[in-house]
Amino acid sequence: MGQSSYFVPATAKWPIVGTVGMFIMMIGAANWLNAGPTGPWLFVVGAAIVIAMIFGWFADVIRESRANLYNSAVDASFRQGMIWFIFSEVMFFAAFFGALFYARIFAVPWLGGEGTGAMTNELLWPGFEAAWPTHGPAELGGDFQTIPGFGLPLINTLILLTSGVTLTIAHWALKKEQRGPLVFWMIVTILLACLFLSIQSYEYVHAYRDLGLTLGSGIYGSTFFMLTGFHGLHVIIGTLMLIVITIRCMMGHFSKKNHFGWEAAAWYWHFVDVVWLGLFIFVYVV
Amino acid sequence: MYLVFSLAMFLVGGAMALVIRAELFAPGLQLVNPEFFNQMTTMHALVMIFGAVMPAFVGLANWMVPMMIGAPDMALPRMNNWSFWILPFAFTLLLATLFMPSGAPASGWTLYPPLSLQGGNSLAFVILAIHLMGISSIMGAINIIATILNMRAPGMTLLRMPLFVWTWLITAFLLIAVMPVLAGAVTMLLTDRFFGTSFFNAAGGGDPVLYQHIFWFFGHPEVYIMILPAFGIVSEIIPTFSRKPLFGYTSMVYATASIAFLSFIVWAHHMFTVGMPLGAMLFFMYATMVIAVPTGIKIFNWIATMWRGSMSFETPMLFALGFVVLFTIGGLSGVMLAIVPANFQYHDTYFVVAHFHYVLVTGAVFAIMAGVYYWLPKWTGYMYDEKLGKFHFWWSTVWVNVLFFPQHYLGLAGMPRRIPDYAVQFTEFNMISSVGGFMFGFGQLLFAYIIWKCVRGGEKATAQVWDGARGLEWTVPSPAPLHTFDTPPLVDDNVAVHRDQLT
């Protein structure tokens, strides 16, 4: 903590721009959900403003970083910020995993008459047997089949794990300041990410079209799509980060010592990886 | 900025509370229909919690934490700016639902399904507003943690930090841990309502109670988010006006941390009546009761701080003392609520309402007022009007008890909460309570006036302001300059608030 002075940036317009953008986006989303005619448009406009804000903001930060305005303390603050941001994301996923575990360990067995659920089953849902996967005693959403874990999902797991490895190789290159291999391995990582996303979308289409598995397929469909969908969203965000970072690598923004932007993206990517592992085990396999 | 916003929201939320109290003045429906009454209850709570109390604490942190640890500003000032600006917009979204054809949400601030799913268009707006507030709180919290961990002046070791800073460090951790969980819970509500999922629908294999578990996993830590910084403020004020170092500094830190830890494993004490297995009920009962121990340590430490001090009673001290007494009353009724068989009677009655207003209004809100009076001279450079301040304290204390104490009796006598009309035997206590509500409420306009007056001018404040005060914030001139410590001060045991602790 030996900093002698701390960089205090000039006040910027981005926060307020971002807020207005989010505000418009949220109004748009809410209208959209309520089938209001202006919803989608507002949403898109808002989202565009938010994206512009993010680019603008980061452009400023990058400029300041390039101009060496930051010192080790600012760097440490950014690190703290990223760590806690990822932690908050972990807790977000924890809520959905919690729902999955609760449904499987408590709700469904009770409906099926186990433990305290004996009368529930007898009087309200006679004939319902607890099993997983299930779409519940009222068989919401009609018949469906699940996606077997040891097919495409396994391949997807391997793809994502590999992308973690290639990212690490890129890190070694970065530490040796070899820009060629760095960019190469970054691009490999991004390609793997895109591959993962394509397979995932293919699966969704397959689930909806051929398997009858939808968001409406009772608790199984709900947890399946919520978890994988949310994860997918994070993969998209992570991929965008990787792309931006790769461009910065090409422009030679990072040095052996100063590459926090790179690390932040990498941390995020590893987080996305780990969540997928949990998902693969608890959603597809067990 | 945060503080102005929060005061405005306090008045809005208070006005809603007054609508509630006005309707409950007498049996029969006189003013509003039941649907609107429920909207008022729901919005009152959401506005008070997310609009008044939380931003007030964040505001105090933004202002005081850098000063207290010898930093020029928050670690990530732009993000700070952003997390503030989100709030007014989020509340525009929330309050706008009042004017929608389907009205505001009316399912209580807990938004339990399936009831909350029956509402009209407003649900989507409310949920998205909650998402915005969540984003704002998380960013605010990240910022505070980064500031505390990275920007302390040389020599400001963790165990030299003022207690307010400590409590906020722990609160920020709680915020980051549970706000996303709330976001997850309401997201599932959203998909249940609009995308046909069945998380909370037994017909599809879900369970309405699942929502309650997730909500209270957020909700219980949330109530400590609203009280830990209050503990911090009080721990600053009492030593100052007792002219004696804080008693048991280290045990205060450990107690705060244990409260935070325990807050994660007691959530189901809000749902003893949903029909949990026996073992679960016992577990949650015991865990909840244990919280009384670290909280008690705090209370006893404060008293020991006063003991053989040289006390004087300026407005901040009065509010802090009021806090200790009245919060303890709220805490003790909390322990009663934790006793499961008794909770079967108390649950969802006015006994609970009395409990949480004692810990929230005379707890959190009183501490905020204490803090505002304490630091106001530092912010404005002027002394506030001490006479008016004392009057404000006594007025509030008397009426707040008239307002909430009778609600204990109402609850025990069997009056459920969240009802717009009641059986005639509850009339007297409700009338007393309503009178108290209006008198207390009008007293708060005085609070706004005192602040306004102090901002406008008055007796000049010195840098030290309070002769017994310690800590870095009192070494800078009043009003404090924009970027307080451009060159960090050197901190040693002499500057640390509780220097005697360390020798």
Place this chain on the structure above:
Amino acid sequence: MERNANLTGELKMKRTNELIVALAVMAVIIVITWGVFAVGENMPRGVTQYSQDVYQLHNIILGIVSVIGILVFTAMFTAIVLHRRSKGYQAARFSHSTKAEIIWTAIPVLILVVMAVPATRVLVDMENTGGAEMNIKITGYQWLWKYEYIEDDVSFFSALDRDSNRARQLGSGINPRDVENYLLEVDNRLIVPTNTRIRFLLTADDVIHSWWVPELGWKRDAIPGMINEAWTLIEEEGVFRGQCAELCGADHGFMPIVVEAVSPEAFRAWVSEQRQELADAAHDSARLWTREELMDRGHNVYQAQCASCHQGDGTGLEPAFPALVRDGVPTGDLETHMYTVLNGREGTAMAGFRDRLRPEDIAAALTYARNAWSDGAGEVVQPSRVDGSDRG
């Protein structure tokens, strides 16, 4: 000292301060003692073994926390009174004492154990729902209760009684004090035998409700799609009143519960009476009804089941609850009208009444709704039309 200038002012305030503090101490003590006594009167002792246990437990914990409160506040006010600067008291400098801290950690722990032991005993007792002599299934609806005596095959609805309902309307002009048992009376009471171990099976049809009669000592949530169990054994005859205790929408405050405990003999007699009535009603849905009969019954059904939302005169409570006297409802297509009432509207408070009401009730309500207000369509809807038996 910068504050010297203030010191004279402070001396003046000293006396007022002391007065105020003394008043405050007195107030606190009065409030607490008053609380201990007044509450003893307030909380019902109840009429079951369990409720008495709870009552006792309540007294124990209230006593304990009151004593803790008094001790804590006494210590604090002693310090306030003695150790004040205006008395010239010099501050000591101590700042910790491990011994004291251990003591005030250990003692609360012991107190908590003392509280936990009886709490655990009573709870374990309550949770044992076995050994029931009869079962009653309770279903919560917005906003009435349905009771089913499982063994006796008797069932009925129980809603807020007519007088209270009239008086509680916004601006009704009726003084609630003139209504007997305002908001605590129902049209059909839950009749139960004394000295019988009764198991309740609680559930709900739409949203979460909570069944609570203070005299029985507990409340338990009624959750849609799930069944919760609880039991009671009432030792005294009498009428016991309670209310729904979980927010369940606009009329949450208006769904009371009334339990009437009678001797087992009287209970058996009541059951046979009910069964006889049911048998009489059984072939009701098969026969043809006259317009007057339907309107008459329809009035009752409508007022009991529909008026809480759509209001007695069918004007609704816009925007939440639509008016039924609108164009196109009474005069509109009967099939749609009937479909709405039978199946409800997904995602709104309008529930389906197919399983709640008998066909003749629905037929009557429909007839009523299509004729009672202004220019109805004039149709008569027969029960056979409702249950579809007229189509084969």
